[in-house]
Amino acid sequence: MPKARKRKTPITLTDPTTTTIHTTSNSNSSSKPKSGRTVIRRFHVLLKLQTQLQKAAFHDPSKKTELLNVEREIEDLGGLKAYQRMSVIGQGSDRGGGSEKVLVGWLRDMELHKLQAEKKLQLLEVGALKPDNYASCSSWIENTPMDLNSRHPAIIEQDFLLLDQESNYEKWDVISLSLVLNFVPEPLDRGRMLGLAYDFLVDGGHLFVALPLPCLSNSRYLDFEHFTGLMKFLGFTQLQCHWREGGKMVYYLFRKEIRGVGADPGSSQTRGANSNVIPERFTKKTVLRQGNRNNFSIVLCNSR
Known part of the structure; x- marks a missing residue:
């Protein structure tokens, strides 16, 4: 089977406050610090998108194709094994x-x-x-x-x-x-x-x-x-x-x-x-900073 052509693939999150991220999925240079961080960041983005699409696909079957594409890219990056490998390298002395x-x-x-x-x-x-x-x-x-x-x-x-x-x-x-x-x-x-x-x-x-x-x-x-x-x-x-x-x-x-x-x-x-x-x-996400920012947040739940 021929190898998939390596190319930059844009991923746009469904959250309207999330920016489009462009990054390569080439893991051959994964031992390099910059490349390792790129894989980790990319995996975080894809995992978040996967979670969003899993919920959306439950109500909207048309989202299943998007979900499959995201899961395929996660596997192309090596999945959790790739993330863990990069993290271990990053912990090196x-x-x-x-x-x-x-x-x-x-x-x-x-x-x-x-x-x-x-x-x-x-x-x-x-x-x-x-x-x-x-x-x-x-x-x-x-x-x-x-x-x-x-x-x-x-x-x-x-x-x-x-x-x-x-x-x-x-x-x-x-x-x-x-x-x-x-x-x-x-x-x-x-x-x-x-x-x-x-x-x-x-x-x-x-x-x-x-x-x-x-x-x-x-x-x-x-x-x-x-x-x-x-x-x-x-x-x-x-x-x-x-x-x-x-x-x-x-x-x-x-x-x-x-x-x-x-x-x-x-x-x-x-x-x-x-x-x-x-x-x-x-208990809710409140905008504290304007501009080009990431969407990391921590929210507490009022109900159990």
Whole structure:
């Protein structure tokens, strides 16, 4: 069978606020940093479009052809395997290493590593691409790596959003969401993920969030102030934040506060009785910036 001709293919999202994106789907140079980022960005766009078309096709059969075309391009890019491969390459020591270095440094700054004689920190690493990211800290961190599509037998294959809430309630000392929220297609699911993280952490536990910097610096619907306000509402206190001008990532460390102490009323969206008092600014997408922006957002749900 002859190889498909490689060409630039425009994809226009059905969301009228989303811009048309042009990018090549040549994965032969995928080991190069720029090419790897292109594959990852392209995959995010296609996954979002796939989700939109799956919903639309349920009511409009004519959308099925568009859906098939999107799914075909996802497969042409290599699917999740290509995304994961690029992400692993991006975590290489020659490109700054993985975000676990940032988290470990912050935990050491709080001297949590000195508690190893009493009890290891129970860490849930969501979106783990390698099973041994925290091997050097095994004397004080008990890591449980998990991913939607496991690349290794030691990585649990599991959707975080489908974790059993009862057995994971207040189970974890630390939860890492490194390059995870931006991979979730729906804004409501991103909000639900943060709410579940609150429920799954012990009181005083820590949540690590790593995002591509443009998610906050160049989003139409989300900026630094809105994000930290949303996190405070859910019941988190910001302890650390690191990013730099011209950089590609932003890192946060939050501490879970006991509800009613340092948190706004009705902060739980996953099980709280007061979820109906969630401020409107957190329950819908509101334009915060004009111009050529991306559409990344996080939305909380008023109903369960």
